[in-house]
Amino acid sequence: MNSVAVVGAGNVGITLGLLLKKKGYEIAGIISRTEESAQRGAQMIGTKGYTGYFPVLEKANVIFITTPDRVIQETCDRIAGEGGFKKGDLVLHTSGSHSSEILSSARDSGAYILSVHPLQTIPGPEAGVRNLPGSYFAVEGDREGLPFARRMITDLGGNPLEIPTEMKPLYHASACVVSNYFVAIIRLGLSMMEQLGIPKESALKAQLPLIRGALQNIETVGVPQGLTGPISRGDYSTISDHFTVMREEMPGIVSLYSELGKYTVKVALEKGSIDKQQMEQLLKVLEV
Numbered sequence: 001m002n003s004v005a006v007v008g009a010g011n012v013g014i015t016l017g018l019l020l021k022k023k024g025y026e027i028a029g030i031i032s033r034t035e036e037s038a039q040r041g042a043q044m045i046g047t048k049g050y051t052g053y054f055p056v057l058e059k060a061n062v063i064f065i066t067t068p069d070r071v072i073q074e075t076c077d078r079i080a081g082e083g084g085f086k087k088g089d090l091v092l093h094t095s096g097s098h099s100s101e102i103l104s105s106a107r108d109s110g111a112y113i114l115s116v117h118p119l120q121t122i123p124g125p126e127a128g129v130r131n132l133p134g135s136y137f138a139v140e141g142d143r144e145g146l147p148f149a150r151r152m153i154t155d156l157g158g159n160p161l162e163i164p165t166e167m168k169p170l171y172h173a174s175a176c177v178v179s180n181y182f183v184a185i186i187r188l189g190l191s192m193m194e195q196l197g198i199p200k201e202s203a204l205k206a207q208l209p210l211i212r213g214a215l216q217n218i219e220t221v222g223v224p225q226g227l228t229g230p231i232s233r234g235d236y237s238t239i240s241d242h243f244t245v246m247r248e249e250m251p252g253i254v255s256l257y258s259e260l261g262k263y264t265v266k267v268a269l270e271k272g273s274i275d276k277q278q279m280e281q282l283l284k285v286l287e288v
């Protein structure tokens with residue numbers, strides 16, 4: 001029987017405690033820096049709240065460190081320093097940007113270490129309980145801990161995505177591209193609309209159906225098949241017209257438009273909607 005302790009009574013820690021308890025896992029307790037957070041988390045989950053590591057870590061054999069990223073390593077080191085980990089314990093963090101290696105002080109105490117990152121946004125425990133089932137979880141770390149991670153993710157209604165430890169930063173960069181850069185690219189599109197005199201709010205309203213349509217396309221036919229537009233059709237003269245007006249109106253975005261365009265040419269080639277000759281014509285126009 002696994003007995004779970006959560007260190008860090010925040011959005012993810014409370015969500016995991018709630019969902020795991022619902023699935024029949026024993027929650028030994030929740031530990032936080034402040035008494036207030038510990039008691040709030042404990043009340044929500046229906047367990048005990050602590051600000052110290054003992055006695056809860058004596059009982060637990062699965063320890064989630066769900067503090068902010070910047071203090072995961074120091075929290076793990078402090079627990080290890082106080083003798084809080086036992087041989088065979090599983091110690092996990094849920095950060096997307098760090099690998100399990102930041103928990104190496106727990107491994108030095110005989111524990112197995114893992115990172116289990118929910119590829120999902122958890123703005124609060126209520127949303128977390130709603131959003132986590134069906135989500136993907138990136139997992140890496142000690143081989144011995146993987147069967148537990150797979151089982152736990154499946155119990156949470158999620159899907160495990162195993163990644164190599166040394167590639168964790170690339171995994172995180174990929175998540176940044178599809179979520180954060182997506183927002184930045186939409187901001188760029190809105191600035192272009194603003195340049196032609198449409199206020200940002202109206203521009204967003206006008207673009208949202210297009211954004212939804214593009215997402216729906218991706219969902220229905222996938223990538224690269226979801227690509228549409230002038231590059232996908234090989235319309236190089238249209239791209240040339242874009243540059244003419246952009247050089248005049250917004251010279252600062254020409255090189256970014258060019259780089260994104262060149263990548264889009266690769267996607268169109270992968271889709272099979274342009275041939276090698278069209279690719280070369282497009283790349284010539286996109287060279288700035």
Ligand SMILES: NC(=O)c1ccc[n+]([C@@H]2O[C@H](COP(=O)([O-])OP(=O)(O)OC[C@H]3O[C@@H](n4cnc5c(N)ncnc54)[C@H](OP(=O)(O)O)[C@@H]3O)[C@@H](O)[C@H]2O)c1
Pocket residue numbers: 007008009010011012013031032033034035037038066067068069071075094095096117118119120121122123
């Ligand atoms: N939220 C998301 O969307 C999301 C998604 C995927 C992964 N993650 C990852 O999940 C982890 C937790 O994120 P979160 O959003 O749950 O953060 P959060 O809501 O800020 O919760 C972190 C909690 O840790 C506690 N804490 C801070 N320092 C501590 C310490 N030294 N010892 C014990 N507890 C401490 C804080 O409570 P006190 O009041 O006691 O200080 C805080 O409530 C992070 O690694 C994050 O990258 C988050």
